[in-house]
Amino acid sequence: MSNLVEVSGVKKGYGISKTVFENLNLTLPEGKIIGLLGPNGSGKTTLIKMLVGLLQPEKGSIRICGHAVGPESKAVVSYLPERTYFNEYLKIRQLVNMFKDFYADFDEARAYDMMQLLNIDPNMTLKKLSKGNKEKVQLIMVMSRRARLYVLDEPIAGVDPAARDYIMQTILTNYDEKATILLSTHLISDIENILDEVIFIKEGEILCQKDADALRAEKGQSIDEIFREVFRC
Numbered sequence: 412m413s414n415l416v417e418v419s420g421v422k423k424g425y426g427i428s429k430t431v432f433e434n435l436n437l438t439l440p441e442g443k444i445i446g447l448l449g450p451n452g453s454g455k456t457t458l459i460k461m462l463v464g465l466l467q468p469e470k471g472s473i474r475i476c477g478h479a480v481g482p483e484s485k486a487v488v489s490y491l492p493e494r495t496y497f498n499e500y501l502k503i504r505q506l507v508n509m510f511k512d513f514y515a516d517f518d519e520a521r522a523y524d525m526m527q528l529l530n531i532d533p534n535m536t537l538k539k540l541s542k543g544n545k546e547k548v549q550l551i552m553v554m555s556r557r558a559r560l561y562v563l564d565e566p567i568a569g570v571d572p573a574a575r576d577y578i579m580q581t582i583l584t585n586y587d588e589k590a591t592i593l594l595s596t597h598l599i600s601d602i603e604n605i606l607d608e609v610i611f612i613k614e615g616e617i618l619c620q621k622d623a624d625a626l627r628a629e630k631g632q633s634i635d636e637i638f639r640e641v642f643r644c
Contacts, residue, residue: 415441415560415591416462421471423457431457432615442588444605447595449612450642455595459562463490476559489558493565495545499538503531503548510552522555525581543571547578554581561592567601575601603634611641
């Protein structure tokens with residue numbers, strides 16, 4: 412199995428007073444659902460933003476599918492930010508057309524199938540949707556791309572518990588077997604059953620990267636229980 416992402420010797424900080432990563436080394440294999448787990452301030456968002464090209468490392472390199480972060484890598488990365496960013500006055504159908512024009516790998520039929528599954532009316536404007544339904548639409552747009560790497564930042568934080576199972580099933584059934592999903596969330600108990608691997612990160616250091624089943628067997632606990640033990644205040 413080849414690595415989809417290779418992070419080598421990355422340094423990143425904010426000004427002279429805060430260093431997030433001093434020497435980050437990390438690889439992500441293809442064909443996995445990977446949980447990026449850590450407390451607030453651990454570096455999760457900074458790592459995600461470097462992977463998608465919103466931030467640049469000061470030193471080191473990041474390669475995705477063999478490409479440095481840039482136009483070639485962005486063409487194979489589908490990113491779900493923590494906050495919705497779409498124009499609220501657009502109809503969902505207009506949003507689909509925009510994504511279809513902008514992304515060569517966007518699958519329009521997949522988008523409409525997911526809308527039907529999640530009871531989203533494509534003729535509605537985003538402004539008329541609840542916060543949870545707006546987040547569902549954003550997830551649909553992201554997962555309708557046939558990307559190699561999906562980076563999902565808190566994909567279920569704003570939806571009700573009844574919708575979370577639908578969203579997890581949507582994620583599971585709408586990505587290709589050679590693609591990888593990197594999923595950052597604090598709702599570990601809701602997503603741990605779909606994880607192949609977990610990464611524990613704290614203060615810019617990778618504490619652990621292991622197969623999820625192997626870690627559960629080793630510790631005799633759920634991933635959520637292990638997380639609470641490792642990051643206990």
